[in-house]
Structure formats: structure tokens, C-alpha cells
Amino acid sequence: MAYSMVDVSGMSGVSLSELGQYAEKGLLNPAFVGQDEDIYYEKPELLRLQQILFCKEVGMEEEEIGPMLRDTPRDMIRIMQQHRIEMLEKALHLHGMIQTLDKTISYLRGEQELDEYELYAGFSNKGRHQLLNEPIPDHASKNDYSEQLKTEDSQKYNANSPDQSTMPDGQEMKTKEDFLDSQAKIDRIHLDLQGAIEEGLEPGSPAVQQIIGRHLDWIKDYYTPTAEIYRDLANLYxxxxxxxxxxxxxHPKLAEFLRDGMMIKAEQDLS
Known part of the structure; x- marks a missing residue:
């Protein structure tokens, strides 16, 4: 089915002038020009426009968008999946910000106390150490990352003073030992899940769900997830x-195994 330029502008919210600019820049050409000399778009062009809007949504400049646009389904799927990951990351970040905002509002209303370090939970802070629920750098393996954690700047993990970084919900790792203990907990969880896979257990089995419960408790040391956030985190993994x-x-199957177990846990315990 073909749609006129006015139709596409109405359904997408993109102005006629913007559509014209996309055509001038070669980002979005019409499918054909009708006998009425109007411009028409078909499904491929509508999908391409969606790609453009996704690229803009994640903050790309227009000059960067052209090389990102792909016409083959496989390439489009890959790009869309990347957009989805970026948006999930933003959603998780915003969730933490919303929690901080809610706590501050509650404090200003006199409904609850608010510790000073909670004021900044959720904000991007380049000076803090990497949180345990964040992905490791591209160049680092699991073992490299563990070693990195053990050799962090001693000033950040001085056992006699609070750590400079903070966590949501009033949870603060005060010492290097606290941080390494948390790392040991999540490592143990991953190893137990690895063992469950090797034993042939299902993600929904009581034994595996008990392990997933420990994972949920570990996440709660950082922020309080809703069912939706926990599911999104599972997909992000x-x-x-x-x-x-x-x-x-x-284990090569651990990411999917953990995800499936988290989905069940979200439905049973967080919904």
C-alpha cells in the first residue's frame, strides 16, 4: 500500500519539511511520484524512516545516520537490535534516576529521611568505580575484570573510610572488603548456575529458582527492580x-539460562 507524503507525516509526526530534507540528503527517497505529482511511500520507505527516527532517538547526528541505514532484512534486524540494547541501557539508567527523584520528593515533603550520599544515586559519575551490574569493557575477560577489581586504587577502598561511590536505596559499600565480598557473591551465583546447566536442570526448577532468588537479592543491593526492569535486565544480559x-x-548457555530464570522470577515474585 502506498502512502502520500501528508499521510506519512501524519502517522510518523515528521513534518513535511523534514521529509523533504531527508529526500534532499538521500536518507529517504520516495517510492514513486504519482500521476497527481504527489510523493508516495511504501513499506520499505516507512521502515527506513523508522530507522532514521531510531538513530535520532539514540542521539546520532544526521551525517552519521546515512551509513547506518540498511535495506536488507538481516542488516536492519542487526541495527534494530543495537538500538534496542541502547534503549534498554537508557531505561535502566532512568529507572535509577526516578528512584532518586522519588526519594528526594518524599524527603522534601517530610515523609522520610534522606542520607546525603543518596542525593546522587543514579547520576553518571565518571569518578566512581564500575558497578558490578555494569558490563565489563570490550577488551577485558571475566578473569581480567576480577583482577581489575582486586587492584582498584586503594584510596577508593580504604578500609577506614567510606567509599567515594554510592548505590541506590541507601546501600553503600564502605570498604574494599565489602566490594570484593559482593563480587564473590555474584561469582558464586554464576558458578552455581553453571553447575545447574551441567546437571541438566531447567530454569524454572526449584533449585535454579533458589539461585535466581540470590541473584535478585544481589541486584537489590544496587537498586530495587520492578518486574519490567528485571526482565529488561535479563534481556540485556x-x-x-x-x-x-x-x-x-x-558457560556458553549461561546468558540465556540466567535470562529464562530471571523471567520466571520476575513473573512469580515481582509482578
């Missing part, structure tokens, strides 16, 4: 290449 790299270091 599978779709983000850095998470996959880490989980593959335990």
Missing part, C-alpha cells in the same frame, strides 16, 4: 556483547 563475553566465560 543476552543481547549486550560485553555481558555475553563475561557469561560465556562460565
Amino acid at each position: 543476552v543481547e549486550h556483547k560485553n555481558f555475553r563475553q563475561m557469561y560465556d566465560g562460565y
Whole structure:
């Protein structure tokens, strides 16, 4: 089915002038010009426009968008999956920001106390150490990352003073030992899940769900997830290449196994 330029502008929210600019820049050419000399778009062009809007949504400049646009279904799927990962990351970040905002509003209303370090939970802080629920760098393996954690700047993990970084919900790792203890907990969880896979257990089995419960408790040390956020995090573990790299270091099926277990846990305990 063909849609006129006015139709496409109405359904997409993109102005006629913007559509004209996309055509001038070669980003979005019409399917054909009708006998009425109007411009028409068909499904491929509508999908391409969606790609453009996704690229703009994640902050790409227009001059960067052209090389990102692909016409083959396989390439389009790959690009869309990347957009999805980026948006999930933003959603998780915004979730933490919303929690901080809600706590501050509640404090200003006199409904609850607010510790000073909670004021900045959720904000991007380049000075803090990497949180345990963040993906490891591209170049680092699981073992490299563990070693990195053990050799962090001693000033950040001085056992006699609070750590400079903070976590949501009033949870603060005060010492290097606290941080390494948390790392040991999640490593133990991953190893137990690896063992469950090797034993042939299902993600929904009581034994595996008990392990997933420990994972949920570990996440709660950082922020309080809703069912939707926990499911999104589960998908991120599978779709983000850095998470996959880490989980593959335990077992090639661990990312999907953990995701499936988290989906069940979200439905049973968080919904």
C-alpha cells in the first residue's frame, strides 16, 4: 500500500519539511511520484524512516545516520537490535534516576529521611568505580575484570573510610572488603548456575529458582527492580556483547539460562 507524503507525516509526526530534507540528503527517497505529482511511500520507505527516527532517538547526528541505514532484512534486524540494547541501557539508567527523584520528593515533603550520599544515586559519575551490574569493557575477560577489581586504587577502598561511590536505596559499600565480598557473591551465583546447566536442570526448577532468588537479592543491593526492569535486565544480559563475553566465560548457555530464570522470577515474585 502506498502512502502520500501528508499521510506519512501524519502517522510518523515528521513534518513535511523534514521529509523533504531527508529526500534532499538521500536518507529517504520516495517510492514513486504519482500521476497527481504527489510523493508516495511504501513499506520499505516507512521502515527506513523508522530507522532514521531510531538513530535520532539514540542521539546520532544526521551525517552519521546515512551509513547506518540498511535495506536488507538481516542488516536492519542487526541495527534494530543495537538500538534496542541502547534503549534498554537508557531505561535502566532512568529507572535509577526516578528512584532518586522519588526519594528526594518524599524527603522534601517530610515523609522520610534522606542520607546525603543518596542525593546522587543514579547520576553518571565518571569518578566512581564500575558497578558490578555494569558490563565489563570490550577488551577485558571475566578473569581480567576480577583482577581489575582486586587492584582498584586503594584510596577508593580504604578500609577506614567510606567509599567515594554510592548505590541506590541507601546501600553503600564502605570498604574494599565489602566490594570484593559482593563480587564473590555474584561469582558464586554464576558458578552455581553453571553447575545447574551441567546437571541438566531447567530454569524454572526449584533449585535454579533458589539461585535466581540470590541473584535478585544481589541486584537489590544496587537498586530495587520492578518486574519490567528485571526482565529488561535479563534481556540485556543476552543481547549486550560485553555481558555475553563475561557469561560465556562460565558457560556458553549461561546468558540465556540466567535470562529464562530471571523471567520466571520476575513473573512469580515481582509482578
